[in-house]
Amino acid sequence: MNEKFFDLKKEKQNRMINAGLRIFSLNGYRHASTDEIVKEAKISKGLLFHYFGSKAGYYAFLYDYISRFTILELTSEIRDPSIDYFDLEEKILTVESRLMDQYPFIFLFLESIKLEDDGEGLSVLSEPAKNVFDYYEEILDQADISDYIRLRDTREISALLHYVKIGIMRELLRDRGIPVSDYTRKIRSHLNVLKHLARNL
Amino acid sequence: MNEKFFDLKKEKQNRMINAGLRIFSLNGYRHASTDEIVKEAKISKGLLFHYFGSKAGYYAFLYDYISRFTILELTSEIRDPSIDYFDLEEKILTVESRLMDQYPFIFLFLESIKLEDDGEGLSVLSEPAKNVFDYYEEILDQADISDYIRLRDTREISALLHYVKIGIMRELLRDRGIPVSDYTRKIRSHLNVLKHLARNL
Amino acid sequence: MNEKFFDLKKEKQNRMINAGLRIFSLNGYRHASTDEIVKEAKISKGLLFHYFGSKAGYYAFLYDYISRFTILELTSEIRDPSIDYFDLEEKILTVESRLMDQYPFIFLFLESIKLEDDGEGLSVLSEPAKNVFDYYEEILDQADISDYIRLRDTREISALLHYVKIGIMRELLRDRGIPVSDYTRKIRSHLNVLKHLARNL
Amino acid sequence: MNEKFFDLKKEKQNRMINAGLRIFSLNGYRHASTDEIVKEAKISKGLLFHYFGSKAGYYAFLYDYISRFTILELTSEIRDPSIDYFDLEEKILTVESRLMDQYPFIFLFLESIKLEDDGEGLSVLSEPAKNVFDYYEEILDQADISDYIRLRDTREISALLHYVKIGIMRELLRDRGIPVSDYTRKIRSHLNVLKHLARNL
């Protein structure tokens, strides 16, 4: 069913993907209205169902596609994660930044799925080959933390960083037209503070 | 508007509170239907709106009332929190247990509000005099941790404990009729394990 | 679910029943639109679902109610069917006439169910205690046909009569406001012709 | 408009005819979806409308074509119907069998039209030069019934036979791949029973 979708013009594909990421992120599965989605994507109501069969099918497609895409990008950019922990976090941020250039709501969407509580929405999310968040854990665990000998758990910093990222995304993305570079700059600043603290533990 | 509510028979008040706590916890603001709520509370549709004006007003009332009530109970039972950290956690658990006897979904409700993403629902939640979760942090920070000298951050244990509590509540409360004592027993057991680990850090 | 319906004012009940009988008869289950039904019944969209839960539930209710009602009326008016066959047919016609005064589309509705081919529509029709058409056969079989000795099968006349009735109903009922007496007069005339023929067989 | 249709390869013509016969027979006019039809016919959506203009035009075409075709075949095979009644029925069955080899749903389609209740569907069915069912009556009335002296009405047997045929077609055709010979065998068996009964009247 979804194969046909990839025959569309890339620009239209992106419109249809971004509309879903935005509306689902901001409203959750149940409250995300297909009317709002098609308006955002500038397509007709019927077309959404032509390509995805149902709201649930569309949701499932987005999750699957976005999960794969994110992991693919991370994998191809970060071949060797066994570098200094904070260098790795910077590298990840660079990749994320590029992903958000194409799909601004990509991470808020993935985050929103963790909080999803609607039965119908959840039931269609096929466990992807690899869960994005598991993947993050995986590569972060391979980081070299020898320079931060007194740092018991870099995972705590990773988690903290995650919450900071999500919080700032929420603040910035709600308003349209704010460039991703604003986001990146803010996060990089927080990252530097954390790095500094970690060295003094 | 809500003052009239407190003139009702206590038993009816509790039915109306518990119905909301249950349905909002399990379904989120948007997906919680007033039909389901009044059926659960064994009251008529009109009565809910008579006392609370709207679904949003009811939601706001519950949040405000439950927040105050929880903090009141914690405050009056735990006058001096500067005792041994784990003794404090035990005391907290005892208070929570009694709260759940009256309002089983009290903590799942508070937790669900943190995850709430519906605009209308969130917009009516007036910041209470004191946020319950801030209050927890506050008293836990006053605990005496001198016996766990190598324990850098009891907050981590508090957080862990929080997740365990929420998880077990979710498991147990979905089915009706499971006594709160089952819940308390399970948590106390986890608490003891953590205490033991902490001593060996 | 349907009990509440009978607490409504009789006039409103009849409006709601007649609207369904008309629209389902003329369009079949699938093509009968709930919008058209509520407009015909002069009620809101929600009310239909309030009382009957779904289009299918409404359809099932109508079938059940109309079947019972028809048989009840026939039974109470025709205590002893073992009278002269044509006298019996006249008596039946009188009862039907009165039924149609209250529910003009009653028989076209029952007829339309025999032709129904929609899966969803058919699946909800619980076999009633007694099928109306079986009931007709039953009482007609008890008629006294001794005066029409050469008549091998009064059933054929019954069937013929049935087709005539349905055909004339279709002609007359499509236009609103035609009195039932017009229908009755036409049928009675056909009945007399048949009676005459039968005597000469 | 339809003339162009006959320039297509015979095989494609038959696919397009059989798809319509099947889907319309099984679902009725309204519920027969053009999506399902083109999928069954293995043609594109546009092509159906290219040749027939609309769903209604397609429906009308099928009815007209199938009516003419059936009568043509019956006429050319059964030049003299004034033979023994049951011999005639056998001959008819043989012709029908061959028709069903080419168009399995031919008779279920014709039958379904009698039950059609959709306004749009019915409105486009131009009365054909000769109605198939009238034609059946016509030739059956010419049959020689002198051998069945006590048989008042062979039409009753014809009608009975008709219902048996339709019923068995419904049973067999719903599943794909059942050979027409299965159908023919079953009907011939029923026909023999009836013949036997008739002789003993």
Add this chain to the structure above:
DNA sequence: TATGAATGAGTCTTCATTCAT
């Protein structure tokens, strides 16, 4: 105070038909 019938805008989904390629 208490009821629940009644409303109608909003939701997801289907489908005949059009049209650029």
Add this chain to the structure above:
DNA sequence: AATGAATGAAGACTCATTCAT
């Protein structure tokens, strides 16, 4: 001739809220 992407009106159904009693 042939495709199938694209449209949008219409359909069944939900639900917070109102109001007569």
